[in-house]
Amino acid sequence: MLTEEQNTLLTQTGADTPMGRLFRRYWIPALLAEELPEADCPPVRVKLLGEQLIAFRDTKGRLGLLDEFCAHRTASLFFGRNEECGLRCAYHGWKYDVEGNLVDMPSEPEDSKFKSRIKQKAYPCVERGGVIWTYMGPADQQPELPELEWAMLGEGQRFISKRLQETNHMQAMEGGIDSSHVSFAHRFNLDDDPMHSGTEGNKYLKADTRPKFEVVESDGGLLIGARRNANDEEYYWRITQWIMPFYTIIPPFGTHNPLGGHAWIPIDDENCWAWSWNYHPTRDLTETELESMRNGDGIHAKYIPGTYRTLANKNNDYLMDREAQRQKKSFSGIEGIAAQDFSLQESMGSIADRTKERLGTSDAAIILARRRLIAALDHLDDETLPGMAVADQRVRSTSVLLPKETPFHEGARDALVVVEGENFVSI
Ligand code: FES
Numbered sequence: 326m327l328t329e330e331q332n333t334l335l336t337q338t339g340a341d342t343p344m345g346r347l348f349r350r351y352w353i354p355a356l357l358a359e360e361l362p363e364a365d366c367p368p369v370r371v372k373l374l375g376e377q378l379i380a381f382r383d384t385k386g387r388l389g390l391l392d393e394f395c396a397h398r399t400a401s402l403f404f405g406r407n408e409e410c411g412l413r414c415a416y417h418g419w420k421y422d423v424e425g426n427l428v429d430m431p432s433e434p435e436d437s438k439f440k441s442r443i444k445q446k447a448y449p450c451v452e453r454g455g456v457i458w459t460y461m462g463p464a465d466q467q468p469e470l471p472e473l474e475w476a477m478l479g480e481g482q483r484f485i486s487k488r489l490q491e492t493n494h495m496q497a498m499e500g501g502i503d504s505s506h507v508s509f510a511h512r513f514n515l516d517d518d519p520m521h522s523g524t525e526g527n528k529y530l531k532a533d534t535r536p537k538f539e540v541v542e543s544d545g546g547l548l549i550g551a552r553r554n555a556n557d558e559e560y561y562w563r564i565t566q567w568i569m570p571f572y573t574i575i576p577p578f579g580t581h582n583p584l585g586g587h588a589w590i591p592i593d594d595e596n597c598w599a600w601s602w603n604y605h606p607t608r609d610l611t612e613t614e615l616e617s618m619r620n621g622d623g624i625h626a627k628y629i630p631g632t633y634r635t636l637a638n639k640n641n642d643y644l645m646d647r648e649a650q651r652q653k654k655s656f657s658g659i660e661g662i663a664a665q666d667f668s669l670q671e672s673m674g675s676i677a678d679r680t681k682e683r684l685g686t687s688d689a690a691i692i693l694a695r696r697r698l699i700a701a702l703d704h705l706d707d708e709t710l711p712g713m714a715v716a717d718q719r720v721r722s723t724s725v726l727l728p729k730e731t732p733f734h735e736g737a738r739d740a741l742v743v744v745e746g747e748n749f750v751s752i
């Protein structure tokens with residue numbers, strides 16, 4: 326349970342809020358590279374951390390992310406012409422380059438000095454791993470580029486999607502670090518999901534629905550161990566990585582299945598982008614895997630065509646099927662792992678009222694993650710923050726059997742870091 330003040334602190338990420346300042350210190354996944362497929366393609370509206378922006382790829386392929394509203398009289402640059410290395414406002418023709426410099430002002434006299442005094446807000450962008458990332462923080466504090474494992478792999482080894490979630494990012498992320506819901510919300514779907522099926526781990530997951538949680542702070546965030554009974558000598562551990570401030574990596578099932586993970590990125594305080602990726606460090610994804618991911622299976626979701634909004638959404642009660650619920654086809658009657666999650670998360674309201682919760686022992690990770698985020702607010706001007714260093718990002722989740730007496734973070738130490746060119750460890 327949090328106080329109202331703590332809940333506000335945790336959930337607001339506007340430019341003048343403490344958490345907003347913290348998030349702005351990191352590179353942020355802003356849009357899929359496919360949204361700006363080629364030079365001079367149509368600009369795209371992007372809203373991040375409450376700021377309305379416009380993204381474009383100029384004639385030379387350079388990426389720009391500008392304040393959406395023209396510095397002249399605030400018309401939206403969405404209607405602009407993307408041409409000859411700049412975005413030209415459709416109203417009076419002012420033209421900006423990717424850095425926000427005003428490069429042409431055809432509505433003013435040619436000798437006007439006015440032009441040089443105007444600058445459109447612009448954030449640096451970089452394309453990596455099929456994602457366009459941006460940095461919205463102070464220029465002199467820009468960190469190294471992100472090196473999460475999936476972002477560094479070849480194109481054939483990863484699949485990335487994003488979907489709109491109509492909640493604050495925090496309750497979406499709390500779903501990502503809450504391992505105990507898996508035995509319930511996803512209970513009847515562990516076998517038909519290609520990421521889970523036929524693995525040894527799946528057996529333990531279903532047999533023991535009361536995992537014991539142990540959480541340990543890592544340099545970059547948290548190691549969240551969910552312990553289940555396996556046999557007389559060993560426990561089955563599923564270890565989730567939480568990387569500050571907004572990434573989660575799902576513990577895998579077997580080494581043949583791809584790894585999965587998420588980023589939970591605020592659009593504004595009441596909506597977020599749930600980014601999802603699958604990747605395999607030592608092989609390309611198969612056509613069958615890609616097809617099921619494109620189809621919205623597993624951690625991905627089916628869209629309303631032409632959008633990143635999900636087909637099952639709160640306006641249609643997520644296409645809930647009471648008969649399927651009764652017949653134990655799905656625990657909540659909702660189809661698909663992702664929709665099972667976001668339906669319940671959205672049902673909590675756009676910003677969950679954390680003054681009303683009753684947290685149990687299985688919520689230890691959520692409690693600690695909140696604590697770490699709030700604690701980081703006292704270090705906003707530190708040179709490096711947790712999760713920022715490359716070493717904090719080059720980590721993996723794992724699922725392993727360990728002798729009962731071995732602390733999980735020690736027993737699994739080697740399995741928790743990326744070893745380039747080597748497969749991950751999982752049962
Ligand atoms: S509003 Fe954009 S040029 Fe006038």
Ligand SMILES: [Fe+2]
Binds near residue numbers: 500506510511662
């Ligand atoms: Fe889930």
